Amino acid sequence: MAVTIKDVARLADVAPSTVSRVIANNPRISEKTKRKVKEAMEYLGYHPNFNARSLANRSTQAIGLVMPSSADHAFQNPFFPEVIRGISTKAHEKEYALYMSTGKTEDEIFDGVVQMVQGRRVDGIILLYSRVDDRIMTYLQQQQFPFTVIGKPFKNADCITHIDNDNYKASQELTEYLISLGHERIGFVGGNLNLVVTIDRLLGYEKAIRDAALDYKDHYIVHEQFLKEGGQEAVKELFSLPDPPTALVVMDDLMTFGVISTLKELGLSVPDDISVASFNNVMISELSTPPLTSVDINIFQLGYEAAVGLLDCIQTCKLGKRVVVPHKLIIRQSCKPKLEGLETKETV
Amino acid sequence: MAVTIKDVARLADVAPSTVSRVIANNPRISEKTKRKVKEAMEYLGYHPNFNARSLANRSTQAIGLVMPSSADHAFQNPFFPEVIRGISTKAHEKEYALYMSTGKTEDEIFDGVVQMVQGRRVDGIILLYSRVDDRIMTYLQQQQFPFTVIGKPFKNADCITHIDNDNYKASQELTEYLISLGHERIGFVGGNLNLVVTIDRLLGYEKAIRDAALDYKDHYIVHEQFLKEGGQEAVKELFSLPDPPTALVVMDDLMTFGVISTLKELGLSVPDDISVASFNNVMISELSTPPLTSVDINIFQLGYEAAVGLLDCIQTCKLGKRVVVPHKLIIRQSCKPKLEGLETKETV
């Protein structure tokens, strides 16, 4: 049996409540007994039982993390480790631990959240993604349970604390960059259209295209899943068009790897035959061949601020803050100017 | 105030203990009351309080995960999401959740583990790495707390349940593959020498080199940190030797990206000027340019089996099993035969 507060109390010759006060660093306790108790704790190797504390306290010192279904392989995206690193950093400052429910399907994940919330396993929750019509978000709102969202809520954005980039603007800028290189036929390779981030980036792209008085063509827009499976088809179709794009805006660095790989199969090379620009600027982007031009969205900070926001929620029960994390275009070697009059070689 | 077991009991007109039995699915309870209680639970929207249950039960239904310090960026390695996906899958089958302590430095992480253990936050722990002389492992052994290790414990391997690849053999095979392509000057780019996996792979490499009666040269062996920072130097040195290697065995796909990028700076291209082979076969390996020849170590299964082993430990309190997850050489395009008499061009 582990050593409890009572054992400490007995050894220090005080009441259990006194020991509890010492732990909580209650100011009105004499230095003398404080020392005495601490010695006893040290001697016995005492460590507080978190469950007992949570029960009495109704606070767990843990934050729940909700990821997209690990079934779709979004999981493998380096975005997640990095955003968690950000969350973890802030959490640690306040001595919070992280809690993840397990579960593959939609329903399992939802049940996991319910368990976290109703089972009082966590003090608050961070949603690591934002989708159109998300049950979980609706549920958390109903429950008035503290939570923050990474990304922009599809609706009620002004009463949900969320941390986001200005993806609309970022996408617009990225597209404008390609336009400034002389590209006129620019495709968009998006991911899951249920994700709000996909929508925002698509809209930003459209804005830039229209502002530049270029044709906004539906068939320049394809959506592959974040990773390669199946997505290859979409890209291949794009390049079997009579007027294939000369540049591509891609949702995500990881997807870009898939795109580049597919293009290579088609005999097209980046950036010589086609320019590619994307988002996230994960570490490997810099190391890839060619190094990717990418919008750095400050993933770490996204996570850090989400934790800041959540801890705020937990303390003050206030919701509705919007934090915008700045982005920055990082220009590397995956884009080249479109030379006037020099047509991209037609696909096979 | 949340709805408790008492509320349910009152509504169903039974004793709290009966409700508890229904939850636990106790066989000796009449179908009638079982139904009655379940209805009441449904009606009130009852959910058990996990802390209370843990306290009474001394079981948390949570598994603690210990990662290497997130300070060194090992974290970004896709190995971790994938191994966690494996763990998560098994954990979910048995309705366990995952718990991660936060903390950057060695000491913080150690304290986190102590809190998990002594604070009864988890039922068992999985170490996601294995190092030489690890305090945490020593501590867990002393405490006789259920844990499993991914990788091979440096010592006491036979009394610690661990899940590992046969890294020695894998490395030997990978090196032999390079030798079979005609390479005679083969370098080894390792990572942190405190990691047991590094040591095993280095030894396997050495074995293959010696078996083939090639020179085992110390200066063909460099150790860069897992990610690029600083590591560039080591690789550069390697290629300023009078007799630079024509092929490289690299610890890890992610490191390979760094290596390839550095080589490109030196004007060397893979696989034309130099062959590179590595380990892990993370998803991007297939999508990279060139696609990497890599040993698939079944990361998912590594995680899955670690969870299996841990849950076993928790139930039976038995330790000391060793599970070897099979590996498989995946040949792609990062290696080329060394042509006889055709010297690699000297570095600048």
Place this chain on the structure above:
DNA sequence: TTGTAAGCGTTATCAT
């Protein structure tokens, strides 16, 4: 088959 009551290890509310 079900109820009663004593824990589980804390914190919190009174007293003193």
Place this chain on the structure above:
DNA sequence: ATGATAACGCTTACAA
């Protein structure tokens, strides 16, 4: 400044 004592919500002997 400290001590009793009652929660916190659940499980589990032991009784019935």
